[in-house]
Amino acid sequence: MTDHTTLEREIAAEQRHLDRVYARLAELRRSAAQAEKEGYRLARVGNFGALVERDAMVFHAAQRRYVLDAEHEGLVFGRLDLRTGQVLHVGRLGVRGEQAETLVVDWRAPAAAAFYQATPAEPLGVVRRRTIQSSGEKVTRIEDDLLDPEAAPAEMAVVGDGALLATLSRATGRGMRDIVATIQREQDEAIRSPGSGVTIVSGGPGTGKTAVALHRAAYLLYSDRARYAGGGILVLGPSSVFVEYIASVLPSLGEETATLHSLGSLFPGVSATRTDPPEVAAVKGSLRMRRVLERAVRDAVPDGPDELRLLYRGQLLRLERRELDGIRDRTLSRGARRNEVRRAAFDAVLAALYAQARRLAVPRLPEQPAFEDEIIERPDFREFLKAWWPRLHPRHVLDWLARPARLRRYAAGVLSRAETTLLSGAYRTAGSPGLTVADVALLDELDALLGQPVRPKRPRRDPFQLTGGVRELSTFADRQRAARAAARERPEDYRDYAHVVVDEAQDVSPMQWRMVGRRGRLASWTVVGDPAQTAWTGDPQELDRARDQALGRRRRHRFNLTTNYRNSAEIFAVAAEEIRRVHPDLELPVAVRSTGVEPVALTVPAAELAAATVRAAQALLGEVEGTVGVITPVPRRDEVAGWLEGTANSRLQVVTSLQAKGMEYDGVVLVHPGEIRAEPSGVRTLYVALSRATQRLTTIEPTP
């Protein structure tokens, strides 16, 4: 036990340092604001040099002010006392004093690495590591680890115990917790892995894979801002619910330059949230769909013209279906993309018409160019071309799959009869509810196969702005603001990311890997996931192949995380028992925190399921301060949400077992676990659902 006066003395010492940091920060903020003002004054000097100087000044000042504002809360969270006698404070950003002395070291800087990596076995020159918690500008708590007792001076105090456990037992609330203060060594190694190549992070539930991936994005932006902010970082999650959940972490890491997407929103103009049943998703996600789609994009347009008939100088010119099909096949040979070779197809039709006109000895037949000019002007001919070879949007071709006869033709010899029937059923009923997440990868594939229709050029935004009738260069500060907006709003089909982070990678299907791969041809990668949590029921080898292809031949750096920081030991024991059914020898992470509260498993008559669910959700809302998730089998979400309508609470969320991927709640009510288990790959999905809660878990099963 630390005696009270030592603790007070140590807190007071940290408070003095913190006061100095905030005073300096206030000064820096003032001078940034002053510099901005100065910058604008320079503009009145009016010569070009002054304008450039003004621009630069305003830019740096605005950028600095923005960062200072964003990182105010919890600015300093650590301290290292080194063997050399040097003291370093670690925080969200670097701050220097008036004499350029270091007041705070940025957590991402090499000098701060020891804060995360030092252990008693390998102290890395650190004698004492201190975690500092504060609220606003007040130090509230400190926790020390004495890493090198022999090197500790006699007067060195050591206070508190277990900063990590203290943090972990706090309720999480809505957003994901920012873990900069308590990153653990194995996590830190993954966060600081080289920016090039492919960093692969694996680990069981709650081991911090998502947290690591997001902190890694922040680390990369810090270590090579020009490269990663310029090209951009794409962060991909499995569902929109999940993307919304993690979105709250990146800004608090001080990074706005990352683009967040779910797999259902990666294709421009589409935002799919509906999921297919696992067996349908396995067909839609298989690489064999590429063959099916290749056949579709070469097929005639449904309800298009069967033949072309033109009266020319009293003579009927006619191209029959067979000839038109031949022209289409020839034009589309050697991988030509349908939307890009319209011109070639039209030329081929004109050439065929001319050849026919010559064969029929049409009187006064002009030379071919004049003939073509004449024909191409004719409205009936233009109508024909538009109907025969329209510009196709991927959505059009995907809709063709809803026609059973077509789908059978495209799938012949590629999909089994049962798979074709399954797919056909899915598309025929899909009409009203719209696209599913798995369809989005198919749209992207179709887009690649069809090519881009030539689009009219968009007018470019005027880089000059008009103020008071004077055409003036926008300031750098304005452009900085615009650049930040641009990072969030890169063109919808932007593909040149410098880095791609794929979270919950075990659920990316082979076709989705192709879609993701197209966005990362120039990128380095961070891929995090847990194979034991996959819902993929298709061919696992195909999945490996597709992933390897998307990631290319870049070097792989592998990391494995072994501690579960999310679940209480009691909750994880239930989840572990479930996954052991299918993976008896799987190495599972160790849950480090025990709450002494056992999960509750209820069995109730079916007629009472609704009432029991409402009661359990209300009870958990009373017991935990943060969020409560009600997790249901996929087809039952809306029904269960209906039961809970009267329990409206902003802390309550109803999600399907698939939407629960990657999510975290303080309390979880899991309805119908048996039904989830009975689905293909159900045990794995149930394992995911059982490992979402930090504090309380109630499962409710109707009696059979």
Ligand SMILES: Nc1ncnc2c1ncn2[C@@H]1O[C@H](COP(=O)(O)OP(=O)(O)OP(=O)(O)O)[C@@H](O)[C@H]1O
């Ligand atoms: N070093 C840490 N200090 C404090 N909290 C941590 C630490 N590492 C992880 N956590 C917390 O543990 C929880 C689980 O982390 P995260 O969601 O990143 O795990 P995950 O491996 O992605 O889990 P899953 O595979 O189950 O989705 C989060 O609340 C996260 O903030």
